[in-house]
Amino acid sequence: MPCLLEKEQTMKVSIVLPAKNESAAIGQTLAQIQQLQLAHEIIVVNDGSTDQTKQVAETAGAKVVTHPYSKGNGAAIKTGARTATGDIIVFMDADGQHDPQDIPRLIEKIEQGYDLVVGARQKGSQASIGRGIANALYNNLATYMTEQKVEDLTSGFRAVRADKFREFLYLLPNGFSYPTTSTMAFFRAGYSVAYVPIHAAKRIGKSHIQPLKDGVRFFLIIFKIATLFSPLKMFLPIAILLFMIGTGWYGYTLWDAGRFTNMSALLYTGSIMIFLMGLISEQVTALMYKDSQ
Numbered sequence: 001m002p003c004l005l006e007k008e009q010t011m012k013v014s015i016v017l018p019a020k021n022e023s024a025a026i027g028q029t030l031a032q033i034q035q036l037q038l039a040h041e042i043i044v045v046n047d048g049s050t051d052q053t054k055q056v057a058e059t060a061g062a063k064v065v066t067h068p069y070s071k072g073n074g075a076a077i078k079t080g081a082r083t084a085t086g087d088i089i090v091f092m093d094a095d096g097q098h099d100p101q102d103i104p105r106l107i108e109k110i111e112q113g114y115d116l117v118v119g120a121r122q123k124g125s126q127a128s129i130g131r132g133i134a135n136a137l138y139n140n141l142a143t144y145m146t147e148q149k150v151e152d153l154t155s156g157f158r159a160v161r162a163d164k165f166r167e168f169l170y171l172l173p174n175g176f177s178y179p180t181t182s183t184m185a186f187f188r189a190g191y192s193v194a195y196v197p198i199h200a201a202k203r204i205g206k207s208h209i210q211p212l213k214d215g216v217r218f219f220l221i222i223f224k225i226a227t228l229f230s231p232l233k234m235f236l237p238i239a240i241l242l243f244m245i246g247t248g249w250y251g252y253t254l255w256d257a258g259r260f261t262n263m264s265a266l267l268y269t270g271s272i273m274i275f276l277m278g279l280i281s282e283q284v285t286a287l288m289y290k291d292s293q
Contacts, residue, residue, distance in 0.1 A: 012040035013107060014086030014162070017062075018076030019044050019094040023052040025204035029092075030060040032100040038107070040086045044094065045076040053094075072174035073156075074181075081166055090159045096204040098157040105196045106159035115164050115191035118183065119157035119198035138180070138221060145229045146187045151195040154179050154221070164191055171228070180221050184228035188285075231285055235278025242271035 015033055019026055026044065033042055044057040048070035057064045065083050067076065081089060088110050092098040102119055109117040121135075135154055142150040156179050168185040172178045186193050226234035246267030253261045 011087040011111070012085070013038055013088045013090060014041050014043060014084035015039045015090045015092065015103070016043045016045065016077070016080030016084060017092055017094040018047055018073050018080065019049065019053050019057065020047040020070055020073075020076075021049045021051045021053060022094040022204075023049070023056050025096040026053055026094045027056045027060050028204075029094055029096055029098075029100065030057065030062055033103070034061065036100060036103060038104065039090075041084070043080050043083055045080045045083075047071060047073070047076040073176050074172050074178035075174040077178050078169050078172055078174075081162070081169060084162060087162055088159055089162045089165060092157045097200045097202070099198065099201065102157070102196065102198045103159075106157075109194045109196060110159050110161065112194075113192060114194040115161050116183065116186045116193045117159045118152055118155050118179075118193070118195050119200075120152035120195040121155055121200045122197050138225065141222065141225050142180075142184065142229075145225055145233055146184070148187060148193070150183070153183055153225070155198075155200075157198060157200075158182075164189075177221050177224060180224050181228060184225060188229050227281060227285060229285070231281030232278040235274050235281065239271045239275035239278065242267050242274065246271060 017026070017029070030042060030044075033039060042062045044053075044062045044064045046054045046057065046064055046066040048067050054064050054066055063083075065079055067079065077091060080091070088107060090103055090106060092100070092103075098119065106117045106119060135152070138153045139150045142153045154177075158179065160182075164186070165182065167189070168182060171185055172181050183193065246264050249267060250260060250264040253259060253264065
């Protein structure tokens, strides 16, 4: 046991910050990280910024990797993960929302044996009431799917074991839903996940989230939660519900008109099709993770 503890304490830490037009906040964020004196390296992935983000980050002493154009938050995370040389990678926003003082608490959980540690935002940390409600729904759905308590599915402040995180780079989208994808992938692979309560401050500068797209993202994330873990757990209840409605409607029409109607046939057919879709999706999901099992 002493040897294991000593090994954990010598693990190198890389801190990765995806950044797009964050010149107003990134200098302060980097200064706070450097004061901790725990990072082997600090990597800023400049995702096609049109302001002074790159120059400010370089002046602050960070290693800057620049995308020639904006590829998205998820793409910046993947670039950072490929560039990092540490055993542990801490991902955090560069806009001042995440407090660097919470980093040691995340790393401590990794050293205790966890593979993924997420900074779980507490009440009052959500950007808006609507997003708070949506995140609560995501968390409850993910808890149902994984049968594990999911405290914050979409938080971008997290620490991971680098080798395990890189197993799932091919699954990560280039957009904003990388936290959902990576969390569900870790659960699916049977890795250990923990949460540390944090308070997220109001961001400095303009948000890159577009409210009009949030509705589309809402449904896409719901779909991701289902398909990235166990699709059948999502499809089967819907299939059973349609089957029960079809049976109820058939009973009513048989009693009222003495016949089997087209609506009952449609409901029965729909329930069977949805069940088969769940089975097929389950096999596809298993193939997605075959290299990590």
